[in-house]
Amino acid sequence: MAPRKIRNMEEFAAVSGISRPTVSKYFNDPDSVRRSTRERIEQALERFDYRPNIFAMNQNRKLTKNVGIVVPYLADPFFAEIARNIEEKCIEAGFRPTLYSAYGDPAQEAEILDSLRALKPAGVLLAPLGRDSDRSFIEKFCKDIPTILFDSNLEGMGAAFVGSDNASFIEQTVDYLCRSGEPPAFFEMRHPANPNANKRRIAYIKKMESLGFEPQVIKVDGRGWGFEEIGRQGAFKLLEQPKLPSRTILCSNDRLAIGFLSACYEKGLRVGLGDDCDLRVASHDDHPFSKFTCPSLTTAAHDYTAVSNRSVETLTQLVESGGRLSARTETLFPARLILRSSA
Amino acid sequence: MAPRKIRNMEEFAAVSGISRPTVSKYFNDPDSVRRSTRERIEQALERFDYRPNIFAMNQNRKLTKNVGIVVPYLADPFFAEIARNIEEKCIEAGFRPTLYSAYGDPAQEAEILDSLRALKPAGVLLAPLGRDSDRSFIEKFCKDIPTILFDSNLEGMGAAFVGSDNASFIEQTVDYLCRSGEPPAFFEMRHPANPNANKRRIAYIKKMESLGFEPQVIKVDGRGWGFEEIGRQGAFKLLEQPKLPSRTILCSNDRLAIGFLSACYEKGLRVGLGDDCDLRVASHDDHPFSKFTCPSLTTAAHDYTAVSNRSVETLTQLVESGGRLSARTETLFPARLILRSSA
DNA sequence: GGCTTTTTTTTACGCGCGTAAAATTTTAGT
């Protein structure tokens, strides 16, 4: 055996007995060469470990296999989890995904997109910051680079949107809460960064009205991505008041609820559905930690897998059709109600 | 104004009135050219937006500015948080960081390192999986690519290790717990993936003995990265037993403690330091959510900032000294005790 | 076996930039 170092495709072509252009063709698409040549190449590939220089490849190809995955805040386990799924699907689809987080900062989001441009990506999967995003910047980006939006929608931008159906979340939680006890008041941030929050509030009001109940929206102050702390402080403020709007609180999202529950615990309030309880608390997202809150959180779950799969499938279509789809589609997956102990 | 598209460095050099090699030099290090030329280039840079082709740059440079940041599990907020810090520092230091997660899988860890090789990184910041890592593979990688290990140490590998001082964590929590009540039993996974866990157990035993107490180690079953669930199930098992080894439980890490607390809550046990409480629970890491557990978790905090800063500083030194340091250093930062309600 | 069709080889060029060497210009020092 002579495992001498292969320096480039030229040398590798030599040792495998195939011409370099054919080898190049093979690496672009192994099925584009005759079966027998493919086998010969793959045999050589086992004897000599050679991998084409990725920089040279990307430089000369008009289109790379790079895919950018951009999320607004990676330290939020919700995004970490969905990023994990999407990454996996991208690899299965033959892409080279790279993960980016804007960490809540619109400037960083813009910078990520800028540097992404330079990577000639086949496509980008973008979960934008939302309200804080530089919309015109993102719009321009989407015009140049095939982009799928996921999780939070920016009207009209990108080739498609894949996310969860906020109305479905609300309808299920509100319906359940109304059937099982006092109708819920809605607990949310006054200035939510995420557009889903607005959709949820609107859906809440509509659903409550359709059930013949008076909607009650509680807005708490606070900015940024420290939702737990915001929920906690908001809960303290709320619980100080002489009378609650309802003894059932429906939080806009699980991270707020986690903070809310911690405040309740500290105040000595019992949360749950028993008669001996002071409060019921429910929420949305099925955050990875919602199972471990005290009490465990009744919530509505995203279909992580469906969103991830569909996002990557749509991206694949988009790439294969040359970066344009006939029409911008919006795919919304329904929620799944998760009944736990908090409501 | 003639904002015509600049196609390459040649054209940009033309419009800025400078020769291409000098422009190239400028982009490698803006301070390597005369002040006046630098200003002329930067003027042109404002009129024409041009950025050198990153692929061509990286192909020809022997060393890129790329830095890989590899963590074992990005959906763990602890790693997400430290990754965020390190990423920021890398950018400040002029690197181009890219974030990777092995998601608990040694094969993926190896694959990441393999593809990282192809990126000719200036250096890599690696938090290895630990026990599950393919040690010889990582060792080989460290020989080829300048690598700094952080968070969890693999003896002798990499140019340096930067992490937290597990003994300091344990000493502070054990000391506090012993002073304030019954000496703690240590609660951990039977087969911890992370080498820090072993160091913590050993430090626990040593510290207890030095204080004249009998160490009690509780080992719970379970594999993988679902620590909360493992802690929860372990707690249920433990609490079923007729008698606890101690009414003070010191968990090896916060994620186990989060699960432990959720089990206690479900069992109706009061956790805290009051006389009316059944149990005290403390832990280590100051996980981002430990403030919001019920009760809030007494724990020992990593110095995230110090670890991040030192890691990147060490990497910078390593890169500047051509990939070799005179000796392998191990830097350990002490913990900071965070007293909350659980113990 | 002779034909057409598909695949491969040969040949050659280009991508955008790094970089070395020699020639030239600019700067600093006195």
Added chain:
DNA sequence: ACTAAAATTTTACGCGCGTAAAAAAAAGCC
């Protein structure tokens, strides 16, 4: 203003691969 040093320009080549065109070989068909 003169000289040595520093910076820049010129010139030229190479990196590793994509890709186009033409020639050659292999495969498929009756």
